[in-house]
Amino acid sequence: MKIGIVGGGAIGLLIAAYLSNEYEVTVYTRRSAQAQRLMNEGLRFVKRGETKRVSLQAMAFAEANINDDLVFITVKQYDIATIINHRNLFDQVKTVVFLQNGMGHIKLLSPLMEKNIIVGIVEHGALKHDDRTVEHTGIGKIVLASLYGTFGQAVNLSAKSISDFPFEFANNWENVLVKKLIVNAAINPLTALLRIKNGDLLKVKPYYEMMKLLFSEFKQVLPIEDEQKAWEHIVSVCQKTAENYSSMLMDISQNRKTEIDAILGYVLEKGKELGITLPLSQFLFYAIKGLEEGGTKNE
Amino acid sequence: MKIGIVGGGAIGLLIAAYLSNEYEVTVYTRRSAQAQRLMNEGLRFVKRGETKRVSLQAMAFAEANINDDLVFITVKQYDIATIINHRNLFDQVKTVVFLQNGMGHIKLLSPLMEKNIIVGIVEHGALKHDDRTVEHTGIGKIVLASLYGTFGQAVNLSAKSISDFPFEFANNWENVLVKKLIVNAAINPLTALLRIKNGDLLKVKPYYEMMKLLFSEFKQVLPIEDEQKAWEHIVSVCQKTAENYSSMLMDISQNRKTEIDAILGYVLEKGKELGITLPLSQFLFYAIKGLEEGGTKNE
Structure with a gap:
């Protein structure tokens, strides 16, 4: 073949x-x-x-x-x-x-x-x-x-x-892609913004709370069958990749384009379709766009 | 005297x-x-x-x-x-x-x-x-x-x-304090989180959008007489202090306690009193708390 x-x-x-x-x-x-x-x-x-x-x-x-x-x-x-x-x-x-x-x-x-x-x-x-x-x-x-x-x-x-x-x-292709999407949506933009390892989303209590707030927002617009299981999956990925820097953080720190459009951009589109406002996803989306523009003055 | x-x-x-x-x-x-x-x-x-x-x-x-x-x-x-x-x-x-x-x-x-x-x-x-x-x-x-x-x-x-x-x-003491509070609430946590100068909130379009989202959220719970004027005041402070780093960013980078409780903490209290949820203010509040804990791994 x-x-x-x-x-x-x-x-x-x-x-x-x-x-x-x-x-x-x-x-x-x-x-x-x-x-x-x-x-x-x-x-x-x-x-x-x-x-x-x-x-x-x-x-x-x-x-x-x-x-x-x-x-x-x-x-x-x-x-x-x-x-x-x-x-x-x-x-x-x-x-x-x-x-x-x-x-x-x-x-x-x-x-x-x-x-x-x-x-x-x-x-x-x-x-x-x-x-x-x-x-x-x-x-x-x-x-x-x-x-x-x-x-x-x-x-x-x-x-x-x-x-x-x-x-x-x-x-079911939708289940397969959604499962990865929610992990990417929960972990990638937050770690890129806060410049932390994946595991810090569990270790630092206020960061954990941020991830929870974000998840409870975007889950409204994604086809998730079992919310509890979905959340546990996110947490387990954070644990397994605790010492890793997310691809989005790597992209930001190397001045590359990120996949934010594919991730939170998609979530926001879904929100628009369903008429559900998603302030946190929108806010984080802008944050990553700003960082992409090299808006960071983090010399 | x-x-x-x-x-x-x-x-x-x-x-x-x-x-x-x-x-x-x-x-x-x-x-x-x-x-x-x-x-x-x-x-x-x-x-x-x-x-x-x-x-x-x-x-x-x-x-x-x-x-x-x-x-x-x-x-x-x-x-x-x-x-x-x-x-x-x-x-x-x-x-x-x-x-x-x-x-x-x-x-x-x-x-x-x-x-x-x-x-x-x-x-x-x-x-x-x-x-x-x-x-x-x-x-x-x-x-x-x-x-x-x-x-x-x-x-x-x-x-x-x-x-x-x-x-x-x-x-009117409330007008005096609110005028300063909205400036602090709009500029300080954002600049501390994004690690940018005050002026970047105007220069980098997505950051400007973040500040707008944040303002339109917290204005709901503060006694603001003229919203347009209040927003223009925030923008003018960003302009006048464009090259400055906010006190909250300075506090974070020097591992000092910030005034987040006095600023967004107060906004969140008002929200609770009025029964209005403020997801962005809550999210940013957690972000600064996390940064205070030294959750940043920004070596």
């Missing part, structure tokens, strides 16, 4: 590293320089202090004519519109997996409804050190659910069980 | 510096070491780069038997309860001026209703460099209004007009 991976970020490289053992993998990058480097030097894969070189194919996305059996789209949510505008590049592909945070990208996927469209979430920790180096920092799983059509060629992913890199198949 | 000043902080020392030219001034400090130093070496007063030595009396508050004609209380709002507990120390004083931020101290002053009790706000900028040195960093004014009784001996303050140090007399 031929597998394509669009996006040469941490998640794209991580999937490439694991699937290259079993399948013929091509990584489609935004910059041709990165593709060149991956082709020439191979992918460097770091896990538990050990380094391995992985050979694979790579090319610039814009120059590609993708005809793999299964394609993963691993770009950030804010780049999905660009991918959809170039959908002719993967016209021949039957099955596409979208691995974005948030839920804002779902409505952009309707032009692809003739294909098998799968959405999923990544619970692995991965760190991209440079254009050809990725480190697997936290073993988790990838959960997939079908949005349009069937699982198509993705079912093969369960056939070969790859150690430390399991795939799980779920029925 | 003999003037007593309780509190050897920036405001206490600033008032001492100006009034010592005209009156017999005694500063009552918390620590006797500070009083000793003021007695022995005099007060150092810095203004526009020039330094002047001012002679005055000083002693520890707890050892004092105050019998001045007019006493200023310049301690922080959170120390007012202690002052009231020691009110026997100024039993003979007829007229007392309280210069605290917020409004939380008002209800603590009822045991003094037999005296002339004046409340006021300070619009000067002052910086305490050490126990005997204060710098006048921004020329403003002190506005006074009577809470109980009359202005008493305070009327004399208007007789001698002191250059760069005017006193203004107002009718």
